[in-house]
Amino acid sequence: xxxxxxxxxxxxxxxxxxxxxxxxxxxxxxxxxxxxxxxxxxxxxxxxxxxxxxxxxxxxxxxxxxxxxxxxxxxxxxxxxxxxxxxxxxxxxxxxxxxxxxxxxxxxxxxxxxxxxxxxxxxxxxxxxxxxxxxxxxxxxxxxxxxxxxxxxxxxxxxxxxxxxxxxxxxxxxxxxxxxxxxxxxxxxxxxxxxxxxxxxxxxxxxxxxxxxxxxxxxxxxxxxxxxxx
Amino acid sequence: xxxxxxxxxxxxxxxxxxxxxxxxxxxxxxxxxxxxxxxxxxxxxxxxxxxxxxxxxxxxxxxxxxxxxxxxxxxxxxxxxxxxxxxxxxxxxxxxxxxxxxxxxxxxxxxxxxxxxxxxxxxxxxxxxxxxxxxxxxxxxxxxxxxxxxxxxxxxxxxxxxxxxxxxxxxxxxxxxxxxxxxxxxxxxxxxxxxxxxxxxxxxxxxxxxxxxxxxxxxxxxxxxxxxxxxxxxxxxxxxx
Numbered sequence: 001x002x003x004x005x006x007x008x009x010x011x012x013x014x015x016x017x018x019x020x021x022x023x024x025x026x027x028x029x030x031x032x033x034x035x036x037x038x039x040x041x042x043x044x045x046x047x048x049x050x051x052x053x054x055x056x057x058x059x060x061x062x063x064x065x066x067x068x069x070x071x072x073x074x075x076x077x078x079x080x081x082x083x084x085x086x087x088x089x090x091x092x093x094x095x096x097x098x099x100x101x102x103x104x105x106x107x108x109x110x111x112x113x114x115x116x117x118x119x120x121x122x123x124x125x126x127x128x129x130x131x132x133x134x135x136x137x138x139x140x141x142x143x144x145x146x147x148x149x150x151x152x153x154x155x156x157x158x159x160x161x162x163x164x165x166x167x168x169x170x171x172x173x174x175x176x177x178x179x180x181x182x183x184x185x186x187x188x189x190x191x192x193x194x195x196x197x198x199x200x201x202x203x204x205x206x207x208x209x210x211x212x213x214x215x216x217x218x219x220x221x222x223x224x225x226x227x228x229x230x
Numbered sequence: 231x232x233x234x235x236x237x238x239x240x241x242x243x244x245x246x247x248x249x250x251x252x253x254x255x256x257x258x259x260x261x262x263x264x265x266x267x268x269x270x271x272x273x274x275x276x277x278x279x280x281x282x283x284x285x286x287x288x289x290x291x292x293x294x295x296x297x298x299x300x301x302x303x304x305x306x307x308x309x310x311x312x313x314x315x316x317x318x319x320x321x322x323x324x325x326x327x328x329x330x331x332x333x334x335x336x337x338x339x340x341x342x343x344x345x346x347x348x349x350x351x352x353x354x355x356x357x358x359x360x361x362x363x364x365x366x367x368x369x370x371x372x373x374x375x376x377x378x379x380x381x382x383x384x385x386x387x388x389x390x391x392x393x394x395x396x397x398x399x400x401x402x403x404x405x406x407x408x409x410x411x412x413x414x415x416x417x418x419x420x421x422x423x424x425x426x427x428x429x430x431x432x433x434x435x436x437x438x439x440x441x442x443x444x445x446x447x448x449x450x451x452x453x454x455x456x457x458x459x460x461x462x463x464x465x466x467x468x469x470x471x
Contacts (some may be wrong), residue, residue, distance in 0.1 A: 006436060059393075059436040061400035064411055064428060071424035168296035172404060186306065195308035200295040200303065207294040 001194060006185040010195075013181030014202050020095065020167045020177060025160060031107025036114035037140075050111065057108035063169050065105055068199035069175040070097040106163050113155035117148045139214035150221040157214035161207055168203075178202060237423045238430045245427075248413030249434050255399045255409060259334035260392055266339035268377070271346035285343060294338035297398050300337055305329040305405045330402040338395050345391065349384035350376060382453035389446030393439050400435075410434060 003007055003010070057065070070092065077090045092100070118229030129139040171180035184200035186192045270285040292300065308314050308323045322328045353376065361371045381388075403412030414431040418424050 022295070056432070056436065059439045060432040061397040061404070061411060061435060063400040064432055064435070067411070067415070068424065071418065072428060075425060091417055117398070168298040169401075171298070179296065182299075183302075186464040191310055193303065193310040196303045196307050200291075200299045203296060203299065204291065204294045225377040 001198060001227070003185075003194070003198060004189055004191075006189065009181045009185055010178060010198060010202060013176060013178035013199075013207070016095075016175065017164075017167050017179075018206070019104070020098055020170060020175070021160075021164050023099045024106055024163055024167075026101060027103035028106030028110055028159075029071050029156075031103055032110025032114050033145075035107055035111030036118055039111060039115050040118055054108045057104055062166050063172065066098065066101040066169050066173060069101040069104075070094065073097060073100075077134040083221065093175045094170065094175035097173060098167070098175055102163060102166055102170070105166065106159055108155060109159050110152075110164075113152050113159065114148060117151035117155070118144060120151050123148050126184050130158050131224070150225075153214075153221050157211075159217070160214070161210060164207060165203065171207060234423055234426055237421055237426050241417050241421075241427065242430065244413055244417060245410065245431060248408055248410040248431075249273070249438065251407065251413075252399050252402075252409040252411075252435075253335060253438065255330055255402055255407075256392065256396050259331050260338060260395060262335035263338035263342055263395075266335060267342035267346055269436055270339060270343035271350060271380075272372075274343060274351050276345045288300075289340045289343055292337050293344070297333070297337055297403065298367060298401055301330065301333040301401055301405060304333050318358070324400070324406040326407050329405060330399075330407055334395060334399065334402075337398070339393065341391050341394075342388065345384045345387050346380055349380040352383055353379045378453065382450075384444065385450040385453050389443060389450070392446070396435065396439055396442065 035050050035053055038046040039054075041047065041050075073092045074090055077092070078087075079088060081087070125143055126139055129143045134142065167177060168179040171177055171183065174180065176184075178199050182195045185195045189195070267407070270288065273281050274285045274289075275367050276282055304323070305326060308329075314320060323332075352382060357375060357379065358371070361375045366374065399409060400411040403407045403415055408416065410431050413426045419429070
């Protein structure tokens with residue numbers, strides 16, 4: 001495959017793709033934990049908020065979410081800023097808009113993963129923690145969260161692979177990630193198949209490496225439980 | 231920030247027009263994808279490694295790369311080869327509509343094949359053995375036992391896959407098709423009211439997915455109706471229990 005000197009463009013794009021995926025992963029995990037706590041909380045308002053978050057975001061195409069956040073955020077941010085007396089024009093950069101959209105989408109699915117993982121933890125453990133005088137936050141941090149990690153890992157791994165592929169959508173709003181750099185190369189060389197195929201191979205490489213990494217993480221997380229299996 | 235309901239009211243017939251194309255894309259490509267997935271899944275459960283390898287490579291490629299790149303590969307990529315441009319296929323591959331259908335069908339086929347493989351492998355062995363003991367040939371067994379049972383088992387996850395495809399179909403707007411997202415984008419280009427129109431489009435997507443979920447509940451009941459038999463079932467008929 002002759003890349004006609006555009007290989008470095010693809011590599012720089014891949015680096016942005018990785019940054020985008022990792023940033024969205026961390027923010028998305030945060031959204032997921034907050035969402036799951038809201039769904040399992042005893043407060044009706046929190047339940048309603050958590051449920052409508054997952055319902056709306058999971059029913060909406062990711063592309064639409066990316067477009068809404070990129071083109072719609074200015075109006076919302078400026079309205080909020082004008083409340084504080086700031087009247088300049090505000091616009092999100094494609095990277096920030098991309099991270100926001102992808103982490104909202106990831107968070108909605110992660111909410112479900114965390115919720116089912118939290119429900120797996122025997123109730124007696126939480127009762128024991130309460131009996132020892134831990135506060136609700138302490139119980140969450142010391143008892144629930146470390147165990148949720150192991151239970152949620154397979155589900156989160158799948159979501160990360162989905163996230164990695166969804167980063168391509170951010171090219172639509174003009175971020176110079178892998179997909180867009182491939183399009184730039186296509187525009188210069190008029191060889192669409194070569195460059196889109198090369199980019200596809202880079203994505204394939206990234207998903208393969210992530211899959212191997214996830215496998216290792218899962219093995220590590222289950223180390224203490226090896227003996228419990230059959 | 232001002233919220234304009236008028237814009238939504240004025241443009242919702244056009245959004246519905248776009249929704250119609252979205253629905254058409256999803257159902258058409260979903261049907262073709264299902265047809266493609268059956269042979270793929272059957273090859274995947276074969277005992278022979280070289281038969282397994284073909285669907286494995288196919289599934290690996292289509293599940294490991296973004297849908298956006300696949301749609302560009304087919305829509306823009308096909309034009310790189312003069313053999314394709316001169317062939318009888320070109321009138322089809324030139325049209326964004328057919329490119330979207332082909333890409334979505336190939337993409338969803340890879341995911342459905344994986345679901346179908348899991349379902350086929352989880353059919354209780356006794357049922358296959360019973361079919362064999364009755365002297366059924368492989369095609370007959372496939373038609374009467376394996377496929378109907380596998381569809382019943384995979385129906386809930388197949389419903390999820392169709393919802394994911396509905397969301398993926400928004401990418402048709404990147405190759406100039408006026409599906410729901412594409413229509414929303416053209417309206418916004420003229421009115422510049424992104425929040426209103428995108429959220430209206432989002433609500434339509436939500437309604438379509440709610441309808442699809444309902445449809446799949448009904449289908450699931452239909453395929454697994456042996457489990458909902460109203461009368462008392464004989465209890466010790468299954469030798470596996």
